[in-house]
Amino acid sequence: MAKIYDIxxxxxxxxxxxxxxxxxxxxxxxxxxxxxADLAETMIAKDGIGLAAPQVGENIRLAVINTDEGPxxxxxxxxxxxxxxxxxxxxxxxxxxGLYGEVKRRKKLKCKxxxxxxxxxxxxxxxxFARVIQHEIDHLDGVLFIDKMRPLKNKKEAxxx
Ligand code: CO
Numbered sequence: 001m002a003k004i005y006d007i008x009x010x011x012x013x014x015x016x017x018x019x020x021x022x023x024x025x026x027x028x029x030x031x032x033x034x035x036x037a038d039l040a041e042t043m044i045a046k047d048g049i050g051l052a053a054p055q056v057g058e059n060i061r062l063a064v065i066n067t068d069e070g071p072x073x074x075x076x077x078x079x080x081x082x083x084x085x086x087x088x089x090x091x092x093x094x095x096x097x098g099l100y101g102e103v104k105r106r107k108k109l110k111c112k113x114x115x116x117x118x119x120x121x122x123x124x125x126x127x128x129f130a131r132v133i134q135h136e137i138d139h140l141d142g143v144l145f146i147d148k149m150r151p152l153k154n155k156k157e158a159x160x161x
Contacts, residue, residue, distance in 0.1 A: 017059050020060065022075055074111070091135060
């Protein structure tokens, strides 16, 4: 049975720490595999499209993103090539309930990460997918979207990342 974590909400020092990388020998471990699965289940249960490990109290560089092909687990993700173009887009966050805003993010990027088999993968992302990757990497650096946002003109809900 998957474990559904409680989400840590702002303010909390866990959300503000820069999380260290996961050691190479731990990347393909059964323990981490279970954590990835539980984090993905939690993201789905809480209706989010992304969730980073610090949001459940683990200061490690790992995040899950909900994609059309199912949950994707990014271990030690790093942004590589970034486009110069930035675009505004709406965001919310499971750790900042009830607050939504617009954040300027890079339109396109390349992201390098390790999968649960310990393989190094590079993906290209744009649009919402690129936005979610940037939001999650911010979480791993102790940054929240409220640090960068401008308020929405009309108080509607946005996707929780
Ligand atoms: Co978030």
